[in-house]
Amino acid sequence: MIKIYNTLTGHLDEFKPIKEKEVSMYVCGPTVYNFIHIGNTRPAVFFDTVRRYFEYRGYKVNYVQNFTDVDDKMINKANEENITVKEVADRYIKAYFEDTSKLNLKEEGMTRPKATDNIDGMIEIISSLIEKGYAYESNGDVYFEVEKYKDGYGELSKQKIEDLKSGARIDISEIKKSAIDFALWKASKPNEPSWDSPWGKGRPGWHIECSAMSKKYLGDSFDIHGGGQDLIFPHHENEIAQSKCGCGGTYARYWMHNGYININGEKMSKSGSFVLLRQILEKFEGRVIRLFILGAHYRKPMEFSDFELNQAKSSLERIENTLKRIKELNRESFVGENNLVELLKFKEEMEKNFIEAMDEDFNTAQALGYVFELIKATNKAIDEGNTSTDGFKVIDEVYNYLVMIMEEVLGVKLKLEAEVNNISAELIEFILELRRNARAEKNWELSDKIRDRLLEMGIQIKDGKDKTTWTM
Ligand SMILES: [Zn+2]
Structure with a gap:
């Protein structure tokens, strides 16, 4: 209800x-x-x-x-x-x-x-x-x-x-x-x-x-x-x-x-110092801003500062680090059967608590608290895991639940593997654009240097008639 x-x-x-x-x-x-x-x-x-x-x-x-x-x-x-x-x-x-x-x-x-x-x-x-x-x-x-x-x-x-x-x-x-x-x-x-x-x-x-x-x-x-x-x-x-x-x-x-957002303890419209979203985006990612906003109950006033945003940033890193740990587990040798049974029970409890918190007037702050409890329990289970069974089903269930809750329900995008690859791809495209500029200016030295350095990193580029393509 x-x-x-x-x-x-x-x-x-x-x-x-x-x-x-x-x-x-x-x-x-x-x-x-x-x-x-x-x-x-x-x-x-x-x-x-x-x-x-x-x-x-x-x-x-x-x-x-x-x-x-x-x-x-x-x-x-x-x-x-x-x-x-x-x-x-x-x-x-x-x-x-x-x-x-x-x-x-x-x-x-x-x-x-x-x-x-x-x-x-x-x-x-x-x-x-x-x-x-x-x-x-x-x-x-x-x-x-x-x-x-x-x-x-x-x-x-x-x-x-x-x-x-x-x-x-x-x-x-x-x-x-x-x-x-x-x-x-x-x-x-x-x-x-x-x-x-x-x-x-x-x-x-x-x-x-x-x-x-x-x-x-x-x-x-x-x-x-x-x-x-x-x-x-x-x-x-x-x-x-x-x-x-x-x-x-x-x-x-x-x-x-x-509620209002306060800057230096004062209501923003009163203090006259309006902080634009685009200014914040120069320093912090949108997903960090999103997590910051959801970190307080919506009816309460919020204090806005770089300090608060940095806290949101490290909270997000904590979630991602745990998820990365799960992905990096060696599936051959890891798995703690007993503690994973406990973890599964704990996850089910947290799932219920999350719903209760959100059902009660969308208490995102408390709901996030349960997410972090689950993160803590997951880290503990990974630390203690040593016997071998097929307990990966549990840890994958926790992984999928956390990704779903963060991304779909709270709308906070996580940077997991695929995201990083997207960024790499964008970066390569950006470097190629700089190289195109160098070539347009007939700066062959810089253009060749970029090509050689990319090759050293395992990225091969091919200059076509109107486009340069790359492969890894
Ligand atoms: Zn209106």
């Missing part, structure tokens, strides 16, 4: 999907006005792991994560650089895929809609809200009238309308009926992208984008909505108001929010 800490109810709830053995899940994606930072990386990795775990437990997952490609930040960036909003979006969506390709996010079967492709759906919900009396037009803008949804508003962020009103800025322009009303549609201003609507040319507010995209791909009621905890208010609170009032349905039934 999977339990989820549901921000909506404030406690752990048993997960009961709308459709048996199926999960519909929407996670707020990045606003693509810059490269993604470590704070955006956390939900990308964590919710990918949630998806993977559901699949491991036999669910079919319908996972949607959007790109917000029109909003104030996008427009500011476009004006700053004197390019269009679409150019900003194209550049950073491309960069998003470049950067996250190192994180082993499972793209297969995933939907990544763009807000600007879904304007019609937004206009539809806004029209329905006006029709039902939840929204009003004012000078080409459309606002949601929060007072009209008194009973429900604030249920996610646990706030009262009265408190919100007394804390809100007084809007002197009087465009809005109340200071706490929020924009669904904004009349177009010069230098802004705009779309036709029943209220004139304009663009959507941020919150309505997610309401429309989740409705389109998952329907009016779906299972899980995720995002960073900074999105609870106002973004998610407003999504609920819009969707419940405009579309009916329950909207999301389970709300999951990941």
Whole structure:
């Protein structure tokens, strides 16, 4: 039984999907006005792991994560650089895929809609809200009238309308009926992208984008909505108001929010020092970053530093070293029958514990703890192995289990034999490219030196008409 800490109810709830053995899940994606930072990386990795775990437990997952490609930040960036909003979006969506390709996010079967492709759906919900009396037009803008949804508003962020009103800025322009009303549609201003609507040319507010995209791909009621905890208010609170009032349905039934990443003990957005994923990737591999993120419970704040990443790196090496030890065992002479029976029992226990930890609100930190206990027990069994039987079945079972859990469920790619060979192949191709450059510059001395040195290493190259091939 999977339990989820549901921000909506404030406690752990048993997960009961709308459709048996199926999960519909929407996670707020990045606003693509810059490269993604470590704070955006956390939900990308964590919710990918949630998806993977559901699949491991036999669910079919319908996972949607959007790109917000029109909003104030996008427009500011476009004006700053004197390019269009679409150019900003194209550049950073491309960069998003470049950067996250190192994180082993499972793209297969995933939907990544763009807000600007879904304007019609937004206009539809806004029209329905006006029709039902939840929204009003004012000078080409459309606002949601929060007072009209008194009973429900604030249920996610646990706030009262009265408190919100007394804390809100007084809007002197009087465009809005109340200071706490929020924009669904904004009349177009010069230098802004705009779309036709029943209220004139304009663009959507941020919150309505997610309401429309989740409705389109998952329907009016779906299972899980995720995002960073900074999105609870106002973004998610407003999504609920819009969707419940405009579309009916329950909207999301389970709300999951990941914690902040701190740098030097301070919340990243506060300290002003955003660390970009691409900067981290210059020093650490994506799989190390992934393991680092999974090393903490998702709802807890995380401290980000090189020290923490180096720890993740050595943890990963510990796993790989054990797996390499298994591969290098001499199958003729090794095998400890008794301790392998124990190891098998231990592995089965750890397998159960792993599931229990993950079932309890996706406690990846604890689940990884069991992986390391199994690593320790495996090393011990190898150290003690001496008699000879066919106990290799056990040790192979442990090997296959560890690879499956790390790579498929936690999504952390391991560097085992084949991977190293891939890298070698890439390196040789790279050296040949350097040699091609040398030849283009008629630097025959360097070109011959590369050929001779490769030959010394057992790599034979052959210059063809348009291509150089190599064999080992
Ligand atoms: Zn959203």
